[in-house]
Amino acid sequence: MSSNNQDILVRFYLGLSPDAQGRKIEDIWQWKHDRLEYTHDYIQWLFPMVEKSNFNRNAPTLNPSVIETFRKTPELKQRLYQSLLLMLDFYGLKLESQPSQEIKIIKSENYQQRKKNWIDWRDHNYLRLTRILTSLRLLGLENEAKALFQCLDEIYQEEKDKIGSETYSYWKNA
Numbered sequence: 001m002s003s004n005n006q007d008i009l010v011r012f013y014l015g016l017s018p019d020a021q022g023r024k025i026e027d028i029w030q031w032k033h034d035r036l037e038y039t040h041d042y043i044q045w046l047f048p049m050v051e052k053s054n055f056n057r058n059a060p061t062l063n064p065s066v067i068e069t070f071r072k073t074p075e076l077k078q079r080l081y082q083s084l085l086l087m088l089d090f091y092g093l094k095l096e097s098q099p100s101q102e103i104k105i106i107k108s109e110n111y112q113q114r115k116k117n118w119i120d121w122r123d124h125n126y127l128r129l130t131r132i133l134t135s136l137r138l139l140g141l142e143n144e145a146k147a148l149f150q151c152l153d154e155i156y157q158e159e160k161d162k163i164g165s166e167t168y169s170y171w172k173n174a
């Protein structure tokens with residue numbers, strides 16, 4: 001990735017530039033659940049990875065320089081955290097933590113309703129969750145990634161027949 005592409009991703013995350021579709025990150029953070037579900041070219045911007053996406057070839061990818069910039073810039077990590085909160089709400093999950101305690105992600109009050117939209121043996125949201133886990137870990141939110149995996153592990157134990165061992169393996173290795 002060229003320096004220009006690095007700048008695009010960092011600038012997008014700081015709210016200074018739009019994504020390839022002209023959307024600012026703050027706009028995406030305001031989307032309702034239906035739009036998050038049926039729009040497929042934003043997740044690669046919110047949770048970038050090193051690998052190019054098969055679903056959005058225009059999305060920027062991570063390289064060591066971008067990863068380092070995220071890891072050492074509190075504002076970028078805070079904004080990544082904001083993206084995580086958006087997606088947790090989408091999945092019917094929430095972050096629960098007390099000062100000086102371990103971060104924990106749990107089912108929210110609307111989990112039973114929200115799970116109907118993503119727990120399915122063929123659901124593309126499983127790929128999104130793998131992306132989220134990987135991106136959080138790479139960009140400096142390892143504790144949040146660990147907490148998300150622990151929550152997904154509990155959900156998998158309840159929903160093995162719908163989630164499947166291959167998906168679980170991807171989550172575990174993310």
